[in-house]
Amino acid sequence: MEKLIKRINELAKKSREEGLSDKEKEEQATLRREYINKFRQGMENTLSNVYIMDENGNKRKVEKKK
Numbered sequence: 001m002e003k004l005i006k007r008i009n010e011l012a013k014k015s016r017e018e019g020l021s022d023k024e025k026e027e028q029a030t031l032r033r034e035y036i037n038k039f040r041q042g043m044e045n046t047l048s049n050v051y052i053m054d055e056n057g058n059k060r061k062v063e064k065k066k
Helices: 002-017 022-047
Strands: 051-053 059-061
Touching: 002 022
Parallel strands: none
Antiparallel strands: 051 059
């Protein structure tokens, strides 16, 4: 994940300073999509271990919205 973030940041810096080629723009978009997908997967894994306790002390698992 660190390599992914590092490369995204390198491309962002280059974009600000001198611009990107079409190939680099495609790479940047692909890397950003990959990062977002990994972030979402991590968040889903975290939320799968979260429970809510109601006023009666009952635990229930957080469910994904439909």
